Amino acid sequence: MEHALGTWGQPALTEWPYDPEADPEGIIPDSAGTPPWHLADLTPVPLNPDAILNALVRGQVPMVMIEVRDSFYLPAGRDELDHLAAEEKFYGNHAVVVVAAATRAExxxxxIRNSWGEDWGSNGYAWVSAGYLESTLVDAAVLESTTPDT
Structure with a gap:
């Protein structure tokens, strides 16, 4: 995650919106320009939900890389990921942004906000339990600064 954001950067979503029909190995749309885009300096966060909560409390925005498994492919309107079934297939890793935390029933x-568009979860957002997050967490960091397009 740090290498990708520090080397290639991230174009604005308005310049390169999510397209579920796009070939992941396809051509970068003209609207996105050419890399490097907005480069980022990241500070690693320990790989546990409490450290991610602490970053939120400090006013930072944690970015996490999680394992994508069957349950992550939420149908539209479903906005909660609570646990993994043992037999879920692993598809790869994916970065999302943690935007808030709450306690419910202790x-x-x-x-989390996903980049897959408004048809994922509830308008692109979903609540994940601490257990789900901990069992799928691969990497975590907070954004320290960005460098605008050059």
């Missing part, structure tokens, strides 16, 4: 929950 369990911690984290609101």
């Amino acid at each position: 369990q911690s929950w984290y609101l």
Whole structure:
């Protein structure tokens, strides 16, 4: 995650919106320009939900890389990921942003924003339990600064 954001950067969503029909190995749309886009300096966060909560409390925005498994492919309108079934297939890793946290029935929950568009979860957002997050967490960092397009 740090290498990708520090080397290639991230174009604005308005310049390169999510397209579920796009070939992941396809051509970068003209609207996105050419890399490097907005480069980022990241500070690693320990790989546990409490450290991610602490970053939110400090006013930072944690970015996490999680394993994508069957349950992550939410149908539109479903906005909660609570646990993994043992037989779920692994598809790869994916970065999302943690934007909020809450406690419900004495369990911690984290609101994530996905880049897959408004048809994923509830308008692109979903609540994940601390257990789900901990079992799929691969990497975590907070954004320290960005460099505008050059």
